[in-house]
Amino acid sequence: MVITCATYTSLAQCEAIEMQEYDFTLHNRSNRTIPVKPAPVIVIEGLFALYDADLCDMMSLKIYVDTASDIRFIRRMQRDITERDRSVVSVVSQYLETCARCTSNSSNRPSATPTSLFRMALMARRSI
Numbered sequence: 116m117v118i119t120c121a122t123y124t125s126l127a128q129c130e131a132i133e134m135q136e137y138d139f140t141l142h143n144r145s146n147r148t149i150p151v152k153p154a155p156v157i158v159i160e161g162l163f164a165l166y167d168a169d170l171c172d173m174m175s176l177k178i179y180v181d182t183a184s185d186i187r188f189i190r191r192m193q194r195d196i197t198e199r200d201r202s203v204v205s206v207v208s209q210y211l212e213t214c215a216r217c218t219s220n221s222s223n224r225p226s227a228t229p230t231s232l233f234r235m236a237l238m239a240r241r242s243i
Contacts, residue, residue: 120173126151126154131152132150132151133149134148134149136149140199
């Protein structure tokens, strides 16, 4: 879902929203929506969660988890194969031929610079 300041404001004001569902088979948002009820804590996650400066200004806490690119790719491959029934070839092709690789490596880096940022180094699990 692309969260906007208006969407965030609605949730913060205890209003329910309709969240657009992502279709992992098409690699794009679908026309289906999921109702989301407001809660005391709103968690926004994803590559571009901290990208919009106006949205960041509305947040009281921002956390960016910095993980090595090889670990990100391994996790992506494991997730796509086990949860999305994709093949190794399709995962690798998408990563190399689309913007998945570039967003993984560079375009989300500006989102790692807000002042209330906590950088956490994650250790790779031995099972990977």
